Amino acid sequence: MKLTVIGCGYLGATHAAGMAELGHEVLGMDHDTDKVHILNSGQAPFHERGLDDLLARHTDTGRLRFTASYAEAAAFGDLHFIGVGTPQQPGAHAYDLTHLFSAARQLAPFLHRQAVVAVKSTVPVGTAPLVRDLLHEHAPAGNRVEVAWNPEFLRESHAVEDTLRPDRLVLGFDTENTWAETVLRQCFGKIIDTGTPTIVTDWATAELAKSAANAFLATKISFINAMAEVCEVSGAEVGQLADILGHDARIGHRGMRPGLGFGGGCLPKDLRGFVARADDLGIGRALAILREVDTVNRRRRERLVDLACEHLDDTLAGKRITVWGAAFKPGTDDIRDSPALAVAQQLHQLGATVTVTDPQALDNARKLHPELDYADDPVTAVRDTDLLLHLTEWQHFSRIDPAQLAARATTATVIDGRGTLDARRWRAAGWTYRALGRP
Template identity: 75%
Template structure:
């Protein structure tokens, strides 16, 4: 098939490359000229595991190319995926739909015949009718344009695999959707034929799917971190407690990892947006548990700051603190709402000299926080440090022998906020080692 992908950030670029991998001819469209040039060279303007390989493969094969022209995109195909960003509005937690509505408005004048517009962007429930109305107003084809909702459930650093081998495929339509469903089933034929559960539903349910899924995941993470708070007060071990809970098949171990909490461009945004939309619908009391999930998540960051002050005598002025990790999670260079950088900034504001290292995210971190210090080598980064904080669980850090580090610091103290260091090994190497939620 021929198809376009409007908006080529994390979601759109990945979707475009994966659709080409499935055998389709794909035109990606983005208003950022520099991004278009980078993508056409076979590289992503961000780090996502396996994505550069697909981009290089299919820009070379001719199945995939990118443009900055809405007119070219409209002429290219009758199936258009929209995957533009929908961040929180400045000063509020509501979704900002400016990019989505603008994309629909700018694509519409070129839609002169029947077309399917499949929106993948995460939105508040009730958005689909607004998109349909924009297309009806601005597209010459008017009612021949069918709007479908196809939410994504990607995990950064696993986005390629999640696109090609998703847990489920959700297709949302208004009412008589026979043609749009046929088109999308053809687009995802290989995925459907592999046995992927495919749920066909209405617009509203499809719109709610991503926000509800991320809100549940956020609640699960925050639950185990709430248990970590109890464990710290009682002397229990949250890692072992999580293992005990995880063996209950109704609960499950996957995704319930105690530590510094969640960050990134999806879970915090979608949790906040979901709560805000529920308030607008006068269903606020139904999501009070989600407000507490967000509060627990915020407390994890403050807990690390409090532990750092405790270990350094209460006053951080002039203290040197090294932080392992800048990305919000490993295997990505994404620093959006990074818990690690939030802690780093808080420590800097309290007078500490903060040095950060990260395998992939240092350039992004430097742009956002030029006031902090950066070192590429995680071993050299601990030189003369009064305290080491492990805040992003890159596997490289767990493999470092703590015996190599103790003599490089002024005080061998480490706080493991991700629970992936072998603290017994660190103690045997002469370190004072603490981990969130553990004795």
């Protein structure tokens, strides 16, 4: 098939490369000409495992290319995916749909023949009819432009795998047995043929799928972190508690790891956007639990700062603190709502000199937080430090020998915000070890 992807940020670029890998001819479209140039060179403007290989392979063959022209995109194919960002509104929790409506409005005047517009962006329920009306109003093809909803469930650092081998495929339409369904089934044929569960549903259910999934995952993470607070004061072992709970098939182990909590561009935004939409619909009380989920998650960062202050006798002025981690999770350079950087910034505001190191996210962190110090090497970063904080669980950090670090630090104290360092190994090397959720 010949298809386009409108919006080539994290979601769109990955989807475009994935569709090329499935054998389609793909034209990605983005208004950012610098981004288009980078993508056409076979590279991504962000770090995502395996994506550069796909981009290089398919831009070399000509199966995948990128443009800044809506007219060219409309002429190229009859299936158009929209994957633009839907951030929070400034000063509010609701989704900002400006980019989505702008993309639809700019594409529409060039749609002269029957086409399918499949939206992948995460939105509040009830958005699909607005997109349809906008397209029908501005497209010469009118109601021959069909709208489908195809939510994404990508995990950063696993996005290529999740695109090519998803655990489910959701296709939302306004009526049954539409031409749009035929087109999307053809597009995803190789994925469907492998036995991937494929759920065909209505617009509203498809719109809710991503927000509901992220809200449930956030709830699971905040639940175990709430248990960690109980364990910390009662002497229980939260890691073992999580393992015990995870053996119940109704609960499962995934997402049950206690620590500093979640961040990134999806879970916090989607959780708050979901609640905001419920308020709009007059059913905010039904999602009251999600407000507490968000509160628990924010409290984990405050608890880490409290632990740091406790170990420095509540005197941060003149103290040197090293933070291992800037990305919100390992395997990415994404620093959106990063718990690690939130803690680093707060400690800086309290008077400490904070040095941050990360294998991938330093450039992005420097731009957002120039007030912090940075180091490329995690070993060098520990020199003369009064406190080491492990806040993003890169395997690179776990492999470092703590014995070679103790002599470099002014005070050999580490707080493990992710609970993934080997406590016995660090203590044997002379470090005072403390972890969130541990007595």
